[in-house]
Amino acid sequence: MDIIRKIWNALPFPDQTKRLLIIFVFFITGWLVVRHHLVPPTFGQRGYYRAAAVDSIAALPISFVGQSQCVECHVDEGAVKTASYHRDVSCEVCHGPGAKHLDDPSANSLLPAKERTLCTVCHSYTASKPTGFPQIEPLTHNPADPCIKCHNPHDPKPPTTPSACGACHGEIARTKSVSHHASLECTFCHQTQELHKISPRAAIPGKPANRDFCGGCHSRSADSPKEIPRVDMDSHGDGHLCWQCHYPHYPEAL
Numbered sequence: 745m746d747i748i749r750k751i752w753n754a755l756p757f758p759d760q761t762k763r764l765l766i767i768f769v770f771f772i773t774g775w776l777v778v779r780h781h782l783v784p785p786t787f788g789q790r791g792y793y794r795a796a797a798v799d800s801i802a803a804l805p806i807s808f809v810g811q812s813q814c815v816e817c818h819v820d821e822g823a824v825k826t827a828s829y830h831r832d833v834s835c836e837v838c839h840g841p842g843a844k845h846l847d848d849p850s851a852n853s854l855l856p857a858k859e860r861t862l863c864t865v866c867h868s869y870t871a872s873k874p875t876g877f878p879q880i881e882p883l884t885h886n887p888a889d890p891c892i893k894c895h896n897p898h899d900p901k902p903p904t905t906p907s908a909c910g911a912c913h914g915e916i917a918r919t920k921s922v923s924h925h926a927s928l929e930c931t932f933c934h935q936t937q938e939l940h941k942i943s944p945r946a947a948i949p950g951k952p953a954n955r956d957f958c959g960g961c962h963s964r965s966a967d968s969p970k971e972i973p974r975v976d977m978d979s980h981g982d983g984h985l986c987w988q989c990h991y992p993h994y995p996e997a998l
């Protein structure tokens with residue numbers, strides 16, 4: 745103790761500086777210990793992370809196999825789903841990782857629970873979802889039953905016969921319904937035979953052919969309600985088709 749006291753008194757600083765010095769030495773030592781003994785050896789080799797983490801993640805067992813594997817055995821489910829609204833939702837999104845199932849299908853069932861949450865993950869209403877994505881409010885949309893009672897998960901069309909255009913062109917219909925063109929009927933711009941709703945490719949609907957079609961409401965001389973915005977048909981858009989710049993189902997004055 746005497747030695748420490750002698751060194752303490754011999755240092756040519758005021759006492760408060762010496763105490764600060766102790767704290768300083770303490771932190772420097774701590775930092776050196778951490779730097780040389782606790783930081784993993786490969787930290788910093790490729791950036792601000794442990795380089796060996798890449799190898800350890802790559803070495804994990806693979807648990808997802810991909811849809812192309814599933815449909816080799818489940819041909820029917822594959823065919824139904826490919827033609828449905830869920831064509832872009834992969835099997836394992838709902839059924840979970842399938843690697844073990846491939847090893848031994850009967851010992852490792854992939855049948856999902858009939859929970860509504862399986863579907864509401866994607867379909868419950870959130871304002872930030874893209875306009876037109878089919879959304880429901882789970883508290884009011886048939887809350888008593890599991891979704892798959894009414895919607896086949898592999899072909900989830902609404903369980904009623906299509907009558908409106910939106911039954912098949914749901915995304916366009918929902919997009920239009922919140923646009924400036926909400927009040928325009930689809931058939932105002934697309935001449936459609938009834939046959940199209942039963943056999944769509946046997947009777948393809950018409951589409952507007954030229955700028956004058958839009959000019960029917962939007963030209964300066966048009967005989968349309970005065971709240972509709974007007975453009976000078978001779979100069980506006982340099983003669984390009986209107987829908988090269990304005991999406992007709994959700995037109996915006998950019």
Ligand code: HEC
Binds near residue numbers: 813839843845850
């Ligand atoms: C090698 C062929 C094969 C592949 C590949 C395969 N399955 Fe299966 N799957 C089977 C067989 C066989 C059964 C029936 C097992 C039984 O009933 O015991 C089955 C049953 C199922 C069942 C129903 C389980 C039940 O308990 O009724 C689901 C769901 C399923 N498979 C999903 C998948 C998914 C998803 C994939 C892709 C990750 C997949 N399968 C890949 C052969 C396969």
Ligand code: HEC
Binds near residue numbers: 811815821855858
């Ligand atoms: C949107 C979610 C979802 C997707 C995507 C999905 N499934 Fe299913 N699947 C289910 C649900 C839910 C059931 C349970 C149906 C029931 O219990 O009646 C099921 C049942 C099954 C069954 C059991 C037999 C039957 O038809 O009821 C098989 C086999 C199956 N799915 C295979 C597949 C394959 C293969 C794919 C990909 C091509 C796939 N599923 C994609 C949700 C899905």
Ligand code: HEC
Binds near residue numbers: 837838896914
């Ligand atoms: C991973 C996300 C995802 C999950 C999980 C999912 N879906 Fe879907 N669903 C979609 C997509 C994507 C579409 C196609 C949207 C489109 O056409 O714009 C769709 C379309 C639909 C439609 C058609 C709506 C219409 O008229 O346009 C229904 C009904 C539906 N899903 C029901 C279900 C049910 C029931 C389940 C649970 C078994 C489910 N979905 C699970 C992504 C999902």
Ligand code: HEC
Binds near residue numbers: 886889891892893895
């Ligand atoms: C009792 C039957 C029933 C149940 C259960 C049910 N639906 Fe529906 N669903 C319908 C009918 C009928 C429609 C057609 C439109 C309407 O009447 O609301 C529909 C429409 C939809 C649509 C399309 C909405 C649109 O804007 O085009 C989606 C998505 C959907 N349902 C998802 C679900 C999900 C997810 C569940 C479970 C949480 C579910 N449904 C449960 C009967 C049902």
Ligand code: HEC
Binds near residue numbers: 911934940942944945
């Ligand atoms: C039964 C489902 C169904 C109904 C209902 C339906 N359509 Fe279609 N529609 C389709 C399909 C499928 C196609 C794609 C045909 C193709 O590309 O070969 C299509 C294509 C179209 C096209 C594009 C044609 C082209 O040249 O690319 C327009 C426009 C159209 N539909 C408008 C309408 C209108 C307007 C209504 C309502 C009066 C309607 N559809 C009702 C299924 C339907």
Ligand code: HEC
Binds near residue numbers: 913987
């Ligand atoms: C203001 C006129 C207008 C209205 C209203 C309108 N469309 Fe269109 N639609 C167009 C034009 C113009 C095109 C061609 C766009 C292109 O070629 O880029 C088109 C293209 C389409 C196509 C084929 C291209 C695509 O986007 O998939 C379909 C399908 C379609 N419309 C369906 C509908 C349906 C269903 C409705 C009603 C919900 C509707 N349209 C309402 C003007 C309209």
Ligand code: HEC
Binds near residue numbers: 973
């Ligand atoms: C039957 C009349 C009618 C026709 C035909 C029509 N529109 Fe419109 N358009 C409207 C109405 C109504 C509004 C909304 C005016 C308002 O917001 O008060 C509108 C608004 C617009 C806007 C302004 C959107 C904004 O952000 O203010 C654009 C751009 C537009 N339409 C483009 C088109 C194009 C492109 C076509 C041809 C494919 C077309 N319209 C055909 C009636 C029409």
Ligand code: HEC
Binds near residue numbers: 959973982997998
């Ligand atoms: C080269 C791209 C382009 C083309 C083609 C085009 N527009 Fe536009 N449009 C715009 C832009 C950019 C604006 C917003 C700035 C402005 O008002 O000039 C606009 C604005 C508008 C507005 C809103 C004007 C207002 O006062 O709010 C209407 C309506 C409109 N366009 C209709 C049309 C019609 C109808 C056609 C076809 C005859 C057409 N546009 C062709 C780019 C285009």
